[in-house]
Amino acid sequence: MGEGWPVLGTTLLVGTTFGVVARQSGLEPTEIVAMSLLVFAGASQFAMVQLFSESAPIPIVIASVLFINLRHLLMATSLKPQLQRLPLARRLFAAFFLTDESFAMATGHFRRGGRSLAYYFTFAIALFVLWNMATVIGLVVGGAIGDPRRFGVDFAITATFIGIVVLAIQRPSDILVAFIAALLAGALALAGASTIAVITAGALAPVIAVFARR
Amino acid sequence: MIWVAILGCAVVTYLVRSLPLAVTLRGRLPEGASRYLEALPVAIIAALVGPAVVAPAGALTRGAEPLAAGLVIATVAWRRSLLAGVIAGVVAVAVLRMF
Numbered sequence: 098m099g100e101g102w103p104v105l106g107t108t109l110l111v112g113t114t115f116g117v118v119a120r121q122s123g124l125e126p127t128e129i130v131a132m133s134l135l136v137f138a139g140a141s142q143f144a145m146v147q148l149f150s151e152s153a154p155i156p157i158v159i160a161s162v163l164f165i166n167l168r169h170l171l172m173a174t175s176l177k178p179q180l181q182r183l184p185l186a187r188r189l190f191a192a193f194f195l196t197d198e199s200f201a202m203a204t205g206h207f208r209r210g211g212r213s214l215a216y217y218f219t220f221a222i223a224l225f226v227l228w229n230m231a232t233v234i235g236l237v238v239g240g241a242i243g244d245p246r247r248f249g250v251d252f253a254i255t256a257t258f259i260g261i262v263v264l265a266i267q268r269p270s271d272i273l274v275a276f277i278a279a280l281l282a283g284a285l286a287l288a289g290a291s292t293i294a295v296i297t298a299g300a301l302a303p304v305i306a307v308f309a310r311r
Numbered sequence: 312m313i314w315v316a317i318l319g320c321a322v323v324t325y326l327v328r329s330l331p332l333a334v335t336l337r338g339r340l341p342e343g344a345s346r347y348l349e350a351l352p353v354a355i356i357a358a359l360v361g362p363a364v365v366a367p368a369g370a371l372t373r374g375a376e377p378l379a380a381g382l383v384i385a386t387v388a389w390r391r392s393l394l395a396g397v398i399a400g401v402v403a404v405a406v407l408r409m410f
Contacts, residue, residue: 110394128313135321140352144359145320149313159319161355166327168352171345173331180332192329249405252379255363256400258356259383260393265353274350275357282358283365291369294362299355306350307343 104198105227111257112228115142116235118254122150126236133232137225138196140261141165143254144295151291161296172200179207179214194221270309278302375407 112133119129124146132142141162148158173195180188191214199221206216262275278298285294340348364376382403387396 107393114397124313128317131314131317132320135317136324138324140356141320141324144355145316147359147363149316155312155316155319158316159323162320163323163327165352165355166324167348169324169327170331171348173328177331185333188332189329192332193325195328249379249401249403249408251367252363252376252404253397253401255360255376255380256383256397257393258360258363259380259400260387260396262353262357262360263384263387263396264391264393265356271350271353274354278354278357279361279364282361284361286362286366286369287371291362291366295355295358298358298361299351302354302358303347303350306346309346 104202105223108198108224108227109231111139112231113235113238114253114257115139115146116232116237117239117250118143118235119146119232120236120239121250122146124149129232129236130229133229136162137193137228138162138166139228140258143257147254148295153291157293157296161299164296164299168197169195172197176200176203176217179203179217183214191217191221194218194225196221196224198224268309270306273309274302274305277305375404375410378407379404 115133116129119132119142120126132145136142136145144161144165145158148161153161173192176195180191183191199217202220203217206213266272266275278301281302282294282298285291285297290297360380364380365372367376379400383396383400386399387393390396
């Protein structure tokens with residue numbers, strides 16, 4: 098488990114940032130806590146905060162989160178051979194805690210020849226507990242900071258997204274996809290179509306990857 | 312209304328996490344579809360960045376956000392650290408907005 102500390106530390110920091118940003122955006126503490134308890138997906142929760150602050154319609158919020166999390170279909174599919182040993186109820190329990198981080202750690206464990214499913218459960222549930230603790234810390238701190246734009250705190254969410262994208266780049270076509278998606282969404286928002294900007298740009302840009310050479 | 316959105320998001324998130332573990336699909340995804348799904352998270356998150364950099368608060372940026380965004384990209388690419396990038400970006404945007 099030792100190699101998990103950087104991931105746990107980052108989760109604590111990002112979770113605290115989420116609490117701060119969500120509180121700054123005007124969401125109620127109960128709503129913020131419910132997001133971390135029930136949705137438990139970092140990028141999605143940041144996206145929800147941004148879409149709520151733009152008063153996006155509910156179907157747009159839900160569709161955006163669905164799109165952001167579609168990658169979990171691939172991750173769950175990839176973990177299936179290992180989790181297949183469990184009864185259905187345990188598998189459905191395991192699915193709730195599936196995140197980019199728990200997937201990455203578990204995949205590393207299995208690729209090194211590990212067989213223990215306790216590794217996945219311990220790590221994934223530790224992340225859940227930590228994420229929720231960090232959210233509460235952040236929303237307490239976030240209520241005390243004041244006007245977010247003054248210190249550039251509103252940019253923290255944008256910078257977090259940029260960092261996630263940079264760290265997620267695996268092949269040259271990813272860079273092209275990211276720039277096209279960002280520019281298209283920005284152009285749509287400037288043109289007044291901010292509610293559909295993210296989902297349109299996010300759904301169209303990956304088409305580039307389909308036709309890009311490996 | 313926010314509660315409806317939160318519960319809806321919780322349901323769709325759990326569905327994509329659990330569906331492959333609950334049902335058995337026959338065969339493999341076509342190559343094109345798996346490439347699309349692999350690129351999707353990068354595209355969605357980048358699309359969230361676009362409006363906040365190009366049109367913060369709904370109007371065309373005066374330059375602070377794109378410059379800070381460039382600094383974040385450079386910092387994270389160099390240090391491989393999310394935290395370093397966020398700190399650099401927040402400080403940069405706070406300073407640049409004074410001009």
